[in-house]
């Protein structure tokens with residue numbers, strides 16, 4: 001199970017954000033995408049998920065071009081974007097359940113309740129998202145990790161933002177467990193982190209000279 005990028009390039013608003021990106025993320029491996037605001041981290045993550053097309057280059061998941069993959073890839077992928085993506089009028093539970101259903105995952109309300117419990121969010125399960133704090137909203141969207149236990153490619157944009165120390169620790173433990181089970185992880189964060197990935201690569205987008213290195 002491998003994500004392979006070769007000579008990947010991205011343009012936004014007529015400007016080249018990066019070009020010539022090459023990297024491979026295998027089972028149990030993690031890629032930390034770094035760089036200043038506006039460097040193109042979120043844009044790269046969207047390309048990795050097949051949500052937008054690269055300006056050049058190729059992206060393959062398990063040997064097949066990502067833009068040609070459909071349902072199978074969606075089932076193997078878990079993407080949690082940097083905006084919590086919650087509907088204010090729906091409860092935490094409804095938000096979590098509907099997000100999983102929209103992503104094509106078969107869920108039932110018991111599994112949603114279990115996921116919220118694992119995320120330590122049972123107390124707020126029936127609270128409308130509009131009444132939650134930023135950190136609580138973040139934790140509700142991250143609870144999708146517990147609904148997508150079988151995700152093979154986990155892509156997280158700023159997952160640690162707005163989380164308190166205990167929530168960060170719990171998230172790191174969850175991600176380490178997924179990596180140990182053989183998932184591949186690509187994530188961005190501006191915060192130092194301590195994942196125990198078998199292989200953790202760091203990709204620095206510095207606008208013009210992207211490079212991959214061990215941190």
Ligand SMILES: Nc1ncnc2c1ncn2[C@@H]1O[C@H](COP(=O)(O)OP(=O)(O)OP(=O)(O)O)[C@@H](O)[C@H]1O
Pocket residue numbers: 012013017035036037038039040041042043044
């Ligand atoms: N749909 C779009 N149309 C035009 N320009 C865009 C679009 N989306 C993003 N951009 C531009 O692309 C650049 C990179 O944006 P991106 O969100 O990928 O950066 P980032 O590295 O994730 O930044 P941050 O650390 O602030 O989250 C920015 O200059 C942004 O204005």
